[in-house]
Amino acid sequence: MTGKVPSFSPGCTVSSALPGYVALCLALQVPRLVSAQFTVTGPNHPIAASLDGEAVLPCHLSPRISAENMEVRWFRSQFSAIVHLYRYGQDQYGQQMPEYRGRTELLKDDITNGRVSLRIHDIRPSDDGQYTCFFKSNVSYEEALLELQVAGQ
Template sequence: MDSDGLFLNTLALTTTICGFFSEIFQVVGPSSAVLVHVGEDVTLPASLSPVISAQKFEVIWFRDDFDSPVFLYQNLQIRPEYQMQAYEGRTALFTEELLKGNVSLRLQDVRVSDGGLYKCFVDSGLWNEEVHITLNVEGDFLLFSCYSMSPLVVVT
């Protein structure tokens, strides 16, 4: 191989390596649980570090099952057809903020069942990372106990 060919191969390899390392990132979230009251709206904060655009990345928010997302952003689109039914119409990304690496999830009208662990997975195609965020839901809960005393049902 002549020196020109070696130079071009080295340049191509360097460009590939630099391109790969420019997409290495972490997904950063809060160091403690996020607290919300039943019925309120909440933001589960997550962002890329260093700050790079996530606009062309895949962003998946999920609970236990990766294949049942709370929210899916893929191929520059929000994909509600893959979303868990319990979250339908209650979630959003700040799509205008994706350019700044903001991948936070907005959850509206929080329910008791929304409490627990959330995972935000971000995939650039060359690199992926995730962060885990706990949502604690507080509120006034009514407890009912029912028992039957034929022919009467008593609710306390």
């Protein structure tokens, strides 16, 4: 018994559509393969602090993924109003707002599980208010709002 091998001519719609179809399927799958989706969570209540004391503002990723190679940015009302910045695996102080210089510390003991906290020393009345905890990976970013209430003003 002899079988015929099908042949596709250059004008055949199946052969000309196939590369486009394969490319489309790959394009739709790539973001799903590389995208690491996460959410950022902070406390759902204000953090209380006393004048001249210190405050610890906790923030974490869900699911628990490492943030070692992410950008972690704490800022006030504007993205550029940097309270503390961690990028390229280390703290970056060059763009920090002058009023926070020497008063902040990023607690990174559990950064491999996506948990970081910002410690602010020598609390001042101006520290009162909202803070944003921002995480950015190579493919996505998320943020959470936190509130610091300074007592004894």
